[in-house]
Amino acid sequence: MxxxxxxxxxxxxxxxxxxxxxxxxxxxxxxxxxxxxxxxxxxxxxxxxxxxxxxxxxxxxxxxxxxxxxESRFRPNALAKFLKNVDIDGSVHRDNYQQQLERLRKEGHAAPxxxxxxxxxxxxxxxxxxxxxxxxxxxxxxxxxxxxxxxxxxxxxxxxxxxxxx
The missing domain is CATH 3.40.50.720 (NAD(P)-binding Rossmann-like Domain)
Known part of the structure; x- marks a missing residue:
């Protein structure tokens, strides 16, 4: 701005x-x-x-x-922030967060x-x-x-x- x-x-x-x-x-x-x-x-x-x-x-x-x-460094950067700031195990969204971790850790293209x-x-x-x-x-x-x-x-x-x- x-x-x-x-x-x-x-x-x-x-x-x-x-x-x-x-x-x-x-x-x-x-x-x-x-x-x-x-x-x-x-x-x-x-x-x-x-x-x-x-x-x-x-x-x-x-x-x-x-x-x-x-194609970018978006996922690795998001993964680092996610791990630093989200209490995965203490969250009611734990299972969903685990799926997000899998997506963020995936090699290559995460999306078609x-x-x-x-x-x-x-x-x-x-x-x-x-x-x-x-x-x-x-x-x-x-x-x-x-x-x-x-x-x-x-x-x-x-x-x-x-x-x-x-």
Whole structure:
């Protein structure tokens, strides 16, 4: 937020600019055991939508990149924090947490349709270079699928799809 505020002054002075936020599929599709991460990404999406509306009529464009599963160090980093901060054995969610540990420890792709980080870089490039950038760039098949499901399914069914994905 501070960086956005700082660069907006320059962008206003020069009369144009691009602000691109990197969100996640979890910015619109809440999934179990990821509450803090879900909340931070939902907040980012709301902030981005607000900025885009507030900057309407200027030549400052705001876009969101919404990746799904991407090759990265995300799982090993999440595993380290999980082990440090979660009392697995003392939790009523112990069995579910054990499943999460298995997922986080898995070698290779943890999810189908995982793409390389270059897929995100390409979306950022399009957001920065397109004459009329889109509000959202959904990266990976799961992101596009869950965006569609959110629009067409009743909430109970959508919740079930999100539970099944975790």
């Amino acid at each position: 501070e960086l956005s505020n700082a660069v907006m002054k320059t962008m206003r002075a020069q009369g144009h600019g691009r602000i691109v936020y990197n969100s996640s599929i979890l910015g619109f599709a809440a999934m179990r055991w990821r509450g803090a991460y879900n909340a931070s990404k939902f907040a980012m999406e709301g902030l981005c939508d607000t900025l885009r509306q507030e900057l309407h009529g200027t030549d400052i464009h705001v876009s969101l990149v919404e990746p799904g599963p991407i 349709f995982t793409l390389p980080a270059t897929a995100v870089a390409e979306a950022v490039w399009r957001a920065v270079t397109n004459r009329r950038p889109r509000a959202r760039y959904r990266v990976t098949f799961p992101t596009k699928l869950f965006w569609f499901l959110r629009r067409v399914l009743p909430q109970r069914w959508y919740d079930g799809a999100c539970r099944a994905a975790t």
